[in-house]
Amino acid sequence: VNSVSSVIASLLITILSISCEGHPIEKTVEVGGVICTLPDEIAQGDLFLVKVKYRDGEEVKVGGRFLDREIRFFRTEKGEWMGLISACLFDKPGDALLELEIIQGERINHLREEIKVVKKEFGVEYLRLPASKVTLDEKALTRIRKEKKILDRIWEEETPSRHWRGSFILPTKGEYGSPFGVRRIINNEPRSPHTGIDIKAPEGREVLSSNHGEVRFIGDLFFAGKSIIIDHGGGLYTMYFHLSKILVNVGERVKKGEPIGLVGSTGRTTGPHLHFGVRLQGARVNPHLLFSLPAE
Numbered sequence: 001v002n003s004v005s006s007v008i009a010s011l012l013i014t015i016l017s018i019s020c021e022g023h024p025i026e027k028t029v030e031v032g033g034v035i036c037t038l039p040d041e042i043a044q045g046d047l048f049l050v051k052v053k054y055r056d057g058e059e060v061k062v063g064g065r066f067l068d069r070e071i072r073f074f075r076t077e078k079g080e081w082m083g084l085i086s087a088c089l090f091d092k093p094g095d096a097l098l099e100l101e102i103i104q105g106e107r108i109n110h111l112r113e114e115i116k117v118v119k120k121e122f123g124v125e126y127l128r129l130p131a132s133k134v135t136l137d138e139k140a141l142t143r144i145r146k147e148k149k150i151l152d153r154i155w156e157e158e159t160p161s162r163h164w165r166g167s168f169i170l171p172t173k174g175e176y177g178s179p180f181g182v183r184r185i186i187n188n189e190p191r192s193p194h195t196g197i198d199i200k201a202p203e204g205r206e207v208l209s210s211n212h213g214e215v216r217f218i219g220d221l222f223f224a225g226k227s228i229i230i231d232h233g234g235g236l237y238t239m240y241f242h243l244s245k246i247l248v249n250v251g252e253r254v255k256k257g258e259p260i261g262l263v264g265s266t267g268r269t270t271g272p273h274l275h276f277g278v279r280l281q282g283a284r285v286n287p288h289l290l291f292s293l294p295a296e
């Protein structure tokens with residue numbers, strides 16, 4: 001290992017653009033001639049693509065952390081580094097430290113920026129379900145705990161290489177149902193908020209893989225019913241719930257737009273629909289933000 005001098009560079013902050021709908025305000029910070037694009041703040045459930053642009057011909061490597069999660073940077077064909085960061089729906093509002101480590105030959109520049117995690121109001125939804133699906137007996141609770149453990153293990157094991165490219169696609173056609181983040185009152189009792197988006201579609205309609213990836217999990221879960229989890233690499237996963245049929249197997253590589261299952265109403269549902277969820281290093285994020293990623 002070379003001996004390296006660690007420099008905290010003076011920062012030049014420019015507010016670049018005004019927030020467009022659903023997109024956080026960006027700011028650029030310069031560190032040793034390298035231009036970093038960061039969010040000014042990030043709302044609960046939001047994703048942001050951090051960009052690190054360096055001069056042509058320069059040898060630069062980037063690493064970093066945000067909210068105790070490692071940022072998985074990848075190099076684009078345009079000669080810059082990009083990495084997705086997020087605030088989980090359940091992350092607490094307040095200042096959070098974003099740390100970047102920019103290695104330029106012998107030099108390592110550290111960038112430390114406070115990014116505010118902003119509370120977001122998602123609204124409330126009132127649902128009625130059969131009492132048997134809400135009041136859970138010991139057998140059901142044991143099953144749910146077991147299933148949670150299996151899923152939690154998936155987020156912990158990260159595939160380092162990135163399979164996904166460009167924007168994600170909506171996995172099936174249909175009207176939007178219950179939105180992301182909405183708080184739920186089921187049979188007059190407050191329950192967990194909605195951690196994905198619902199797409200209303202008839203039983204049997206094709207469900208497509210939202211991007212390139214590898215099937216990490218298939219199974220029949222208490223709440224989610226017949227389910228598929230696709231690993232897109234770098235800690236990014238998409239989830240497809242309540243299916244009537246699963247068309248893929250664990251370990252199978254799938255392409256963006258490839259059919260992986262059929263819409264159904266298995267698990268705890270009020271009717272046929274697709275529940276589409278996203279996890280980035282375990283964080284629950286709004287799937288809509290993956291539909292407008294830049295092509296590289």
Ligand SMILES: [Zn+2]
Pocket residue numbers: 178194196197198274275276
């Ligand atoms: Zn749902």
